[in-house]
């Protein structure tokens with residue numbers, strides 16, 4: 001499989017050197033180094049936690065997959081849906097969101113508001129999400145797409161063309177959207193695996209598509225997001241993130257998944 005991927009070699013536009021943080025003060029444990037020595041004065045690092053990923057879920061698979069147009073569209077649509085459900089279901093959050101973002105990102109705000117008022121109400125979305133909550137399967141992992149989500153995608157795309165959605169919601173197009181901490185906490189409390197965000201260093205990322213490709217496994221991330229100890233003051237998981245991989249530059253690795261900023 002790897003040989004086939006390497007021979008196709010249409011590698012994405014992400015040189016590996018870009019993924020390495022330049023501000024690493026000390027080399028923490030990495031895959032190629034032996035564990036840190038327990039000698040006096042050497043900082044203790046968490047033990048290595050090797051997990052077995054499903055077939056075709058290596059880093060290269062993920063990079064290639066995330067560059068396909070179908071995947072980009074699905075991610076953009078899911079960004080829209082997760083914002084509608086996390087922000088627009090609550091009057092206070094919605095008003096604050098519109099007020100804070102109308103000046104700089106008016107097109108994003110207009111599109112989201114139009115969708116929520118004319119195309120699919122956030123309450124309707126919540127019902128759809130609840131219906132498939134119990135399946136606990138990411139729509140990015142199923143061979144066959146989930147019909148309910150597809151019907152929502154179709155509703156949106158019947159009113160807004162694909163080019164507009166891709167232009168506004170692909171890559172870091174939404175990076176400057178300001179989203180309240182209350183809306184993020186609402187997202188963290190959702191049970192449907194397709195809705196997951198994570199905050200790292202004040203940036204919010206849509207993390208569902210990456211979960212099964214995470215070399216440290218999905219469990220460790222899910223545990224953090226679904227902890228009953230999460231509060232508006234404890235949304236940012238950057239400390240925990242850095243504990244395991246200071247050397248990884250998440251802003252480049254997750255550039256396509258940015259939802260906004262808290």
Ligand code: HEM
Pocket residue numbers: 029030031047048049050198207214215216217220221224237240241244245248250253254
């Ligand atoms: C959400 C964004 C995240 C990204 C993009 C990410 C990325 C990565 C990458 C690329 C590796 C492989 C590192 C290597 O082998 O050198 C890795 C491993 C790992 N990550 Fe993450 N990670 C994320 C979040 C987290 C979080 C929140 C935690 C836990 C608090 C975590 C815990 C781990 C662990 C335990 C490993 C295995 C390290 C080992 O091999 O010993 N990750 N992650």
